[in-house]
Amino acid sequence: MDKIKKKECKVIVKSENCKGCYLCVEFCKPGALKVSKNLNKMGYYYVEPNEEKSCNGCTACAIVCPDLVIEVYGE
Amino acid sequence: MKLKNEWPKHYKREVITHYCPGCGHGVVHRIVAELLEEMDLGKKTIGVNPAGCAVLAYKYFDFDMIEAAHGRGTALATGIKRSRPDLFVLSYQGDGDLAAIGTAETIHSASRGELFTVIFINNAVYGMTGGQMAPTTLKGQKTTTSPDGRNPKYEGYPLHITDIVATFPGVAYAERVAIKSPASIIKAKKAIKNAFQTQVDGLGYSIIEVLSACPTNWKMSPVDSMKWINDVLEKEFPLGVLTDKRKGNS
Ligand SMILES: Cc1ncc(C[n+]2csc(CCOP(=O)(O)OP(=O)(O)O)c2C)c(N)n1
Ligand code: SF4
Ligand code: SF4
Ligand code: SF4
Numbered sequence: 001m002d003k004i005k006k007k008e009c010k011v012i013v014k015s016e017n018c019k020g021c022y023l024c025v026e027f028c029k030p031g032a033l034k035v036s037k038n039l040n041k042m043g044y045y046y047v048e049p050n051e052e053k054s055c056n057g058c059t060a061c062a063i064v065c066p067d068l069v070i071e072v073y074g075e
Numbered sequence: 076m077k078l079k080n081e082w083p084k085h086y087k088r089e090v091i092t093h094y095c096p097g098c099g100h101g102v103v104h105r106i107v108a109e110l111l112e113e114m115d116l117g118k119k120t121i122g123v124n125p126a127g128c129a130v131l132a133y134k135y136f137d138f139d140m141i142e143a144a145h146g147r148g149t150a151l152a153t154g155i156k157r158s159r160p161d162l163f164v165l166s167y168q169g170d171g172d173l174a175a176i177g178t179a180e181t182i183h184s185a186s187r188g189e190l191f192t193v194i195f196i197n198n199a200v201y202g203m204t205g206g207q208m209a210p211t212t213l214k215g216q217k218t219t220t221s222p223d224g225r226n227p228k229y230e231g232y233p234l235h236i237t238d239i240v241a242t243f244p245g246v247a248y249a250e251r252v253a254i255k256s257p258a259s260i261i262k263a264k265k266a267i268k269n270a271f272q273t274q275v276d277g278l279g280y281s282i283i284e285v286l287s288a289c290p291t292n293w294k295m296s297p298v299d300s301m302k303w304i305n306d307v308l309e310k311e312f313p314l315g316v317l318t319d320k321r322k323g324n325s
Contacts, residue, residue: 008076017089021097021290021297027257044096060257062080066094066101073076 009057009074013047017069020044024061024070030054033061083108085117085137092135097297099254099287100129100196106264107165107194108136110271120163121155123148127169128202146177149184152191163274164191170211171201174236178210181236185280188245192274193282194267195237198289199308206292210234213311218292233311237284241317247279249317253286255304259314269321278320286312 011032018040024047025033034050047069049055057074082088086108094100111117120138124130126145133140143151148166156164173181173195181193200218201207208218208225211233215224241249248270252263263285270281286308288300295303 010076014089017091019096023097023297023301026298026301042091057079059079063257063260064102066096066098066105067092068082068086068101068105070080072079074079075076 007057007075009055009072011049011055011061012071012073013049014069014071015046015048016040016042017067018044018046019067019069020046021066022047023064023066027060027064029058029060030056032056084112085120087135087137090135093131094128095289095291097288097290097300098128099198099285099289102254102260103194103196103263103285103287104132104135106260106267107167110264110268111138111163114268114271114275116163116271116275119161120165121159123152123155123164123166125166125168125172126203127172127196129167129169129196130203132167146172146175147180148172148177149180149189149191149193152193153184153187153189156189156191160190163271165194166191167194168196169202170195170197170199170209171204171207174210174234178236182240185240185246185282186243188243188247188279190274190277190279191281192270193280195282195284196287197284197312198287198292199233200289200292202289202292206289210236211312213307235312237282238317240280240282243280245279246282246318247320248273248281249283250319251284251286251312251314251317253304253309253314254288255286255301262314266316269319273321276321284312286314 032055062070122140124132152166207220250266273281
């Protein structure tokens, strides 16, 4: 079988700026984001990447985030 | 790998707004900042901000903004645009501001066909002051001043002010959009771009009504608020282009 090159993508959540609205989690189809068990300095359970699923670089999370908390890297 | 969503140049770096979690204002601010950069308008933009939750918008954008008295945004924008027609002028207003106390300014600036753009945030309540009934509040919707739900017999019906001004000859572009999903946000950005281009081309008044969540006063989670916009708010205020007098469209 031919090797299929997996697209490299990465999502970074600037957790200190996250207000815990969870719109990004709702609209991330692959489930690559999850809610942390910890609070940030503003007192919100922030969002963090879910290491068990991979990000496909679609940027849906960044589009819905009202607070520009998410950076999406891809090719 | 490269960063796919650069921080918009005209939005102050790493700002943390005072908006509540999931509030639509933040998304609309970002769209405005992105478009001013993409359309190379940022350096000649003057914004007018309202009384309402967007009262502090000048702290977040890097272009000049003037604070209008409640409802008077389009009167102020008229003065700015008429004295400096070379500038790009933007009035950002909520539904309490634009459709209640500011009705006269809204109707008459539109009827005069003033050459600026209005961003109209319809969240069906007075957000900043604690969720009172607005002209846009739905029939039966509970607010702090309609605790049993808005009753048309006493409080009248939801006001469709964008539909009204869209019938005026001087209004060149009017569209209603929603902030409820990634796809709807992409559509909203296209609509605001059309409105901005309408002003750049000097074609007439342009207004974009944005159905936008106020999870705090709706007493819903942000995710449920997106569903409420889709399932309920949009039924009263259907999305779409209300008028488009750009070349080939009129
Ligand atoms: C002359 C005057 N009357 C009343 C007020 C109080 N006030 C401040 S904001 C506001 C309503 C804001 O609602 P809206 O325009 O819908 O904006 P939102 O906060 O929902 O974004 C009111 C009544 C005021 N600032 N000035
Ligand atoms: S870019 Fe797409 S896949 Fe990746 S975390 Fe965001 S929403 Fe999920
Ligand atoms: S959309 Fe933004 S603010 Fe909301 S939970 Fe996700 S990262 Fe946090
Ligand atoms: S009160 Fe409503 S409109 Fe105002 S910041 Fe909070 S969610 Fe947004």
